[in-house]
Amino acid sequence: MSAAPSDALPEERQREILRRLSSQGRVVAAELAINFAISEDSIRRDLRELAARGLCRRVYGGALPVGQEQLPVSLRRALQVETKLRLASKAASLVRSGQTLLIDAGSTNSAIADALPDRMNLTIVTTAPDIAQRLMDRQGFEILMIGGRIDKRAGATVGAQTALEIRRVRADLCFPGACAIDLDTGVWDVDSEEALIKRAMIESSGETAVVVTTDKFGAIAAHHIATVDQIDHLIAEHDIDATIHAAFEAKSVSVYLADKDR
């Protein structure tokens, strides 16, 4: 998945550590040592130095980002953080070098943006300031922000202006967020304006990938986004029903299951 150069310059290493901190919310010294093929001592030195500069917080076993205090575990579970990271990393593996991606707002999509590898010459088009913000800190991305009125609930631009701008773009792959998915009727959203934007995204993209947590199957929402035959890829958790899996495959949707562990 992400770059783990066997011979990284010290500076690069620290940069990558910071990146992982902000994208994954934590780093483990032992993992970093293996990843960089270097002794834990050097990793610890890096972490100590970053902490001294106020760029991370040192904790037993690794480090945490500064500022955002750790969420209570109960809240973390409710937000399904781990699950989304797993889905995101699987979703990111669909992306090929040089592609243009259209990325919707949402916490899962933010995670996908974080999971995108550097140095793949990707062009990212997004309606979410959050995603633009995250990718800004990294190299090798061309970022296009779609303008328009901000919908605070969605955390993204919406409305006619936004839809118009999206239609002026041509992307290879898009990741529209979904509130509900159904084998027969397709993908749904709770908000009519957002649904409008998502439909525009799909129409502007060569392929469409839908990333869903298991609770989205069976959920209901009022506004239609896409039919099943408009979906090319479905990324789901490893525990989805085998019959559902097969049924989507039968409708020529490529189904990918997130890894159990990471």
Add this chain to the structure above:
Amino acid sequence: MSAAPSDALPEERQREILRRLSSQGRVVAAELAINFAISEDSIRRDLRELAARGLCRRVYGGALPVGQEQLPVSLRRALQVETKLRLASKAASLVRSGQTLLIDAGSTNSAIADALPDRMNLTIVTTAPDIAQRLMDRQGFEILMIGGRIDKRAGATVGAQTALEIRRVRADLCFPGACAIDLDTGVWDVDSEEALIKRAMIESSGETAVVVTTDKFGAIAAHHIATVDQIDHLIAEHDIDATIHAAFEAKSVSVYLADKDR
């Protein structure tokens, strides 16, 4: 892989180094030495020279592209916090209920956005995802995000599309960021594209407020943003020269000094 003629001229070599920097995101001194069949000393000399010209950043073991040295925006904001907070709160006091504000990117402007009072029915138009993001968490703001290509250094959208969208807006007050300010020539920016955007902002606004730290007064920058008579308000620190203060006032610029303490 790529062309690595054993008898490259120094200038050719440096050009190739820059090319690799931008395409690969880094160069390693030892690798370059082998590639060019030349001693590491010469490579180091090249890197030192390029770094002196500001075209790359020298690190232990090699070099990295410029721009990468800047900390993630989330962390950069930590610099000069107190000063900027004081300036920001003074700047925010210029705002009247119901107004439409055009806010540029930059850490000072982010602070201004934070300092804006709730419940004043403000409409905020911005090119900075960061600012959109911050205001999203708060009540009582209508937010308009200006779309376009993202300039990572600036942390904002830039380019023709962005300028076009700005010109479709009419604001009461704008806060363009400034890199340098001079009594005779006005306000300047280091980047030509950003300067273009800022000019558009000013032209789309009834009034213009420039917020500057004291170090901006002696500074120099290449691209003109505005003449002094285009500026309506100047917010500066309390320690600026009294003659400068008076001189701006004489040119009918309202000068506001940030409070010493808060």
Add this chain to the structure above:
DNA sequence: CTGAATCATGCACAATCATGCACAAACGCG
């Protein structure tokens, strides 16, 4: 309380670096 994991510290060694110097090729100019 105990054992295992993690940590800071000091130290030795290796890699990388800046600097000065000598030499060679290219260059300008009489």
Add this chain to the structure above:
DNA sequence: CGCGTTTGTGCATGATTGTGCATGATTCAG
């Protein structure tokens, strides 16, 4: 052509920086 100058290069030197290991100290889980 001849000769001083400039420029680029490699090498030697000593300084700086990064790294791994050993040693105790500290922290954590059970």
